[in-house]
């Protein structure tokens with residue numbers, strides 16, 4: 001099962017290496033990882049999407065991450081009310097005659113064109129990974145030259161519903 | 175025995191360097207002895223050691239691996255961090271085995287490595303190695319010091335992290351320009367800055383209650399005592415608790431000494447080469463109470479068959495160990511001493527364990543440890559018993575890895591804690607002899623015995639120079655069976671006797687070897703001579719090497735083959 005785990009970490013050199021090294025050594029599969037600064041100076045946030053077999057392994061990965069000295073907090077937010085987003089840049093082959101067709105296609109996704117040249121355009125889309133996947137599928141027939149995805153980043157919603165009214169975030173396989 | 179802490183900024187003419195500051199900080203941490211080996215990148219530190227030689231000790235080993243195992247032996251006996259210093263590149267990489275060993279067995283070390291100057295890090299400079307990357311997975315934490323002003327904080331944090339919570343090795347990588355840099359102003363004392371590190375010592379009282387309740391209704395409770403009890407210095411509390419409720423106690427290999435072996439409640443060691451009674455108790459129990467053991471696979475055997483009828487309570491200071499291998503109904507994250515103290519305050523009634531204890535007593539009687547005496551040769555098991563006898567069972571015993579290690583664990587029964595030093599988790603050949611040196615440095619008045627195999631001893635025997643030079647009276651017992659005995663045993667039992675490269679067809683003359691280092695050496699090949707000479711050898715004031723020619727074909731029994739459960743021991747009775 002895919003789980004979204006966020007870490008806040010002290011921003012010291014080597015901490016990313018420590019986290020990814022730990023996951024690799026203990027045989028946890030990382031689907032994606034994104035890192036960036038937070039509102040607090042000296043503190044970074046990592047969002048990991050990991051593939052774990054069961055609850056016992058999940059508990060183990062959380063505890064091992066927590067043990068790292070620079071890791072301040074580990075949360076598995078998969079079952080919480082969250083906002084989870086990813087950004088993708090998709091370069092598609094396209095002569096000028098196809099451009100309006102592509103425009104029509106990406107519009108419902110609220111994606112935008114961020115680069116244009118004679119043979120190709122680059123589309124930028126933001127959203128849940130499923131949405132990004134869906135757009136990529138639609139663009140495939142035009143000929144995709146390159147895809148760059150940031151990996152998921154996520155945060156808790158301001159309001160957390162009671163556990164009975166909660167719909168867990170689903171991370172379907174890509 | 176702590177050295178008075180004094181951190182003073184020298185006002186003398188000579189400017190103070192980062193290295194001088196480092197040495198001051200070590201003295202302030204109470205460090206008496208550095209286990210070290212010099213080289214280019216640590217020359218500034220060696221200069222500072224030279225200047226501070228009346229304030230801090232240094233012992234020069236002959237190989238970085240030997241010195242770090244010695245620091246582990248020191249740490250095991252004192253509970254204080256062993257302090258290691260090596261140069262960059264090869265000096266640092268020679269430490270890797272010891273650092274990993276300390277990580278696996280939770281031993282506190284603070285390891286300082288030299289590094290090339292910051293301006294050339296990353297350029298494949300002379301003797302540069304990426305020590306941070308190499309040691310990240312094998313340390314509890316590691317640092318590379320980026321400026322002199324960070325030194326006070328980092329040194330303080332390193333000692334704190336190494337010795338608190340679950341102990342472990344911490345490495346501090348010191349670029350040469352940092353240690354040779356000049357302090358422009360006295361550096362203030364520094365505070366710990368470790369918001370992400372807060373080990374839990376006090377147990378959750380609800381879980382303690384739950385454990386007390388479970389105990390009251392148990393019929394076949396058993397305690398498993400691991401090294402955590404020794405780290406917590408909780409042997410007294412454990413003994414009181416077991417006796418109060420009449421609960422039998424098995425220990426792990428690293429937990430030997432956590433509970434007196436001569437107590438009627440003691441079952442001895444459990445696991446791959448544990449006793450029948452200890453293993454059957456763990457198999458049949460309905461309440462398994464684990465204090466400070468990490469349920470290693472050598473202890474559990476096949477997890478499928480481990481404690482199948484039991485409710486499991488696990489006290490460990492490291493939350494990640496609880497539930498890692500064995501599903502646990504009563505998790506207690508705590509220091510073993512704190513947990514035992516609270517448990518002793520519970521007013522819950524004791525379980526009725528008479529018939530359970532009776533059954534286990536029967537097991538002990540029917541299936542004791544056994545070996546066949548051979549009056550013509552010398553049995554290795556008998557040898558260990560003889561060493562036990564001559565030392566009144568009160569020596570500090572360090573072993574190497576292999577058959578002799580298991581025989582020492584089985585036959586040198588420990589009634590007191592902090593006398594047993596062995597490499598459990600990594601199983602590092604070459605560990606035993608230098609670890610004994612570290613123990614002797616830590617406990618100069620104690621009898622220290624190194625029980626080693628003829629193969630493993632040859633991995634770090636160069637440290638004979640150190641015991642000669644320092645006149646450290648370590649007694650070395652080579653259990654010489656002309657083989658990589660443990661490997662040969664597995665080949666005999668599990669590979670249909672195909673003995674592949676596990677016999678040693680040539681040996682140095684160990685007696686002459688010892689003598690060439692200036693050390694007394696003796697060879698003994700029969701029981702009579704051993705009985706006659708051991709008292710004198712142990713009374714001898716200096717170091718002695720005893721090359722004991724033992725029967726070659728002996729095997730360690732009982733044994734649990736890989737993949738089998740604790741109830742599937744072989745060799746529980748003489749054949």
Ligand SMILES: Cc1cc2nc3c(=O)[nH]c(=O)nc-3n(C[C@H](O)[C@H](O)[C@H](O)COP(=O)(O)OP(=O)(O)OC[C@H]3O[C@@H](n4cnc5c(N)ncnc54)[C@H](O)[C@@H]3O)c2cc1C
Pocket residue numbers: 278279280339340341399400401402403405406425426427428429443444445446447448465466467468469470472473489490491492495508509510511575576579580597598599600601602660
């Ligand atoms: C050839 C060979 C054969 C072996 N055969 C056996 C065998 O038959 N039986 C056996 O048991 N082992 C055997 N071993 C050793 C085995 O591999 C493990 O090293 C051993 O079982 C670990 O013991 P432990 O869990 O008590 O100690 P450790 O591995 O040191 O674990 C200690 C635990 O205590 C916890 N702890 C630390 N401090 C505290 C504290 N203050 N309070 C509470 N908890 C704390 C730690 O977090 C850790 O979980 C063998 C090894 C070799 C090389």
Ligand SMILES: Cc1ncc(C[n+]2csc(CCOP(=O)(O)OP(=O)(O)O)c2C)c(N)n1
Pocket residue numbers: 574575576577578579601602603604626627628629630631653655657658659660661
């Ligand atoms: C560094 C290292 N290499 C290899 C091994 C594998 N190994 C485990 S026990 C053993 C044999 C040890 O022989 P010896 O030191 O003579 O002790 P004995 O088993 O004969 O008592 C070997 C090779 C190991 N544990 N450590």
